[in-house]
Amino acid sequence: MHNRRRKATAGEAVPAIREKARRVTELLKKLSKCRAEGATGDDAALQLTQRLIEINPDFAFVWNFRREIIRTLLKQGPESDVTEDEGGGTGGLLCDELSLLEGALSQSPKAYCLWFHRWWTLLMQGVGRDLGRELDLCTKLLTVDERNFHCWNHRQLIVAMRKHAGNTTTPGHDANGQQEDTATRWLDDDLGFTCDMIERNFSNYSAWHLRALTRTQLSCRPGQHTTTGATTSCQQELQWIKQGVYTEPSDQSLWLYHCWLLHQAGRPPLRLVGAVVESRSEPDKGDCRQSVLLFFSAACSIDATRSRVDIHQPEGDVHARTSGAFSPLDADAASQRRNSRIPRQQRPLQPSSDAWRFDLDDGVSVPGRATVILHLRFTAHGGSLPSFYQACFLPTLGIGGDTTPPAAHEPALEVTYQCDVPGNPHRGSVLHLSVKDSCRAAYCIGGGGSSVRDEMQPSDGALLEQELAAVDELLQIEPNCYYAVLAKCWLLESLRPRDPLLLANYKRLQTLDPLRRGFYQDCWSNALVRMKVLEQVERATEGPLEAIDLSSLGLTCLGEQQLLPAHGIKRIDVSNNSIRTLVGLRWLTSLEEVVADPGVQKLPKLRGSSSCR
């Protein structure tokens, strides 16, 4: 029950209301009786449901009965249920239903049952349904309430229905190209629709959401993925947002969309944040084996059977494929079930992790100077990554009903990363590879017969610098706009991750927006850890770095990515801070000793690594 003001007197005492209650009770009982007697082909029963629905459109069981009646009537009817706008017969029954619903939806645009019944009626209509009229109805209702969640969802279902119909009703050999054109045109239409909605009111996050989704889908279509085109269009979007931001600087919708654009421009959803070669001796075998450890910005599933590692040596142009096996860095944790009631045979075929190891076969090793090329294939259903890419596959979605599940193709993502092995390794048993231009890695999203190549938008430094200047300009006028300060921080994270300004701004956010102090504290803590770690790593010019000291810094959390440059250390001191959990240490695989405050959760298991040189 929402938005009902409390009344001073008990309204129930009014006799008219009690009378109404009595009447509704009677109708409900009549309905039960009717149903118990199996009176489903009955016009009177249909009338009864209508009366009750007019009283309360949320009575789900009344709708169920109504659907039973309609189903029976349709079966009894001599004509097919899809008549061409004749109005009469059973085809007319469904048309009448839609008209009834149209009126009811204007009255109660937020009643779940009405929307579902409308969708069901359209399903029953089959191919003859008029989806254009449906989209028009959505537009009409969204004009009245531009955030109506149900209406936006309905629109999404209709779009899926249309796409599905397009897939199944255009046979023939040349259909594929036509289909592609139609799909692109629909996406353009949707983009135009969001534009209209946003122009009407900038603060419409529902429209911004659809815009981001549609832009993602468009960028995944063939011929739509040129890097320069993407940058230009990103600039246009930023320019457009700017108008809104200057009018209403604290509007969240705009900043959420802004954040998404920057993420797209500056940070692809999956980055290889680091790679190391770890050597360890195996006492039982008496020799030394190597592993390439890969650390990602998000959890992902590497398809081990279709991924490989090549080593390229400049001398003599040797290009060798190495043999070995991929597995999650912490295979124990990856296979451990928190929900112990999931049967063993239900374990996902592809484990998901943000850190992976590639164990080189016996006798294989990474030479001192070489380029390691990783050809990785990720499965879409696994890890937090593909959310961005999933959007590309959304049009094929099948949601219950008569739409079939997505085609048998398995979406996948192929990425090639290049890492250079530095000339002189000096981190003990660990060799830090320099990850080359992770952002420029070519992504290939494959599916079915047509695979789409998508040159990932590069980390466009110039664009981000330009946006940083724009945000600074806004801050001159609106110094207390916390969204702008936060946007500035994110830009700095991409552009100058060691800039002390970052720390100052995260501190400032804690006073500007005290509600979310805890969040900014953690951001600040991560930035500080990054700077302190890099500082200590760089200072260790002679020999391997053995230990990192992060004590007494006022830290609240430890991030894996920020600690990664210290990979190879044996000791870490994180005491005298306010850290809640030590789970962030899990990437530091050679740790032997951790100094931490008592009571901190999740000390990772330490490895007494016997390293070889």
Next chain:
Amino acid sequence: MAAASSAPKFPTEFLWSLNERFIRTLEDDKESLEYVMSEHLRMGGAYWGITALALMDRLNTDKNGKDEAAAAGPDKREEGGSGSGGGGDGEGGKDASGSLAGPSLKGQMDELVGWIMKCQHPSGGFGANIQHDPHITNTHYAVLILCVVGRLDLLDRDKVAHWIASMQNEDGSFRGDEWGEVDTRFSYCGLSCLTILDRLDLIDVTKAAAFVHRCLNIDGAFSSIPGSESHAAYTFCCVGALALADALDFADADRLGWWLCERQTEGGGFNGRPEKAPDVCYSWWILSSLAIIGRLHWIDGKKLAAFILASQDDRGGGIADRPDDMADVFHTFFGIAGLSLLKAVEGLKGVHPVYALPNDVVERLGLPYLLDDQ
């Protein structure tokens, strides 16, 4: 929210007795319009009421969780100051022969449990009331109530589990009922029920998680169906479903956490989507999601607790969607569950953010704990 001196003074303490009485008398007047018009919410109402009482530790169950007819005396504790003006015309106990069926929350557990079992459809699922059609949400509520009152033994587990499993679609999603509506709420209900009944073998858990994954949006939060806008209630359902399917990896905790903490508004309350008004029910959906991903400290718990407490009705008891609105059992439960996660009221029991059951019930049933903490 202007808590200025001129504005009406809203409650700042938890109103134990009033809230308890509000819940216990909810189902008394079966001839009120309020009651008749909520016919489709009977099972949900029973779950919200019973679980709220359980969190308040006002449900009389013995150490095995077995029910015992509660004494139904509402005034076990002293009210914290505020005068209690009698709310509503809750004389209760009227002759209900002409009225609709429904449970009693007076404390007569056998009566309540008997009513629940009468709501089961021959197919195995539960309806919102006697003779209603089975639906996955009502089946979930029925299972949860039986957990709270310790009478899960009454269930033909296999029958219920098979009905739920029959609702799974080829793409991993769940239908609400035979009519085919699909929604991530149903994924959560399905996974939660089958975990409680220990029959996850009947469904494809991996596919169930994959469908939820398709509802992950670019802002890090989740939606009701693939492609629709993120929404706090569905985000809870999805995060809960992923926790149950052991696939929390699918969520980007930092991104999701920011979207969630951005739901807190100036007055302390949470909204469910950007630029919408705050509402007590989102307290639960957002706090539980934050708890599951270990980011509960990203919001201002004190201010949120004050908002929930201020939404209590200091005359009739219960909690409303926001201060000065009409209280109802739905918001009363979500408000109390929120206060429980915040540990803001001494005496409230802990609630499990995934199961939405009191922690002691989760422990008694030996359900997988699913979370990192404790």
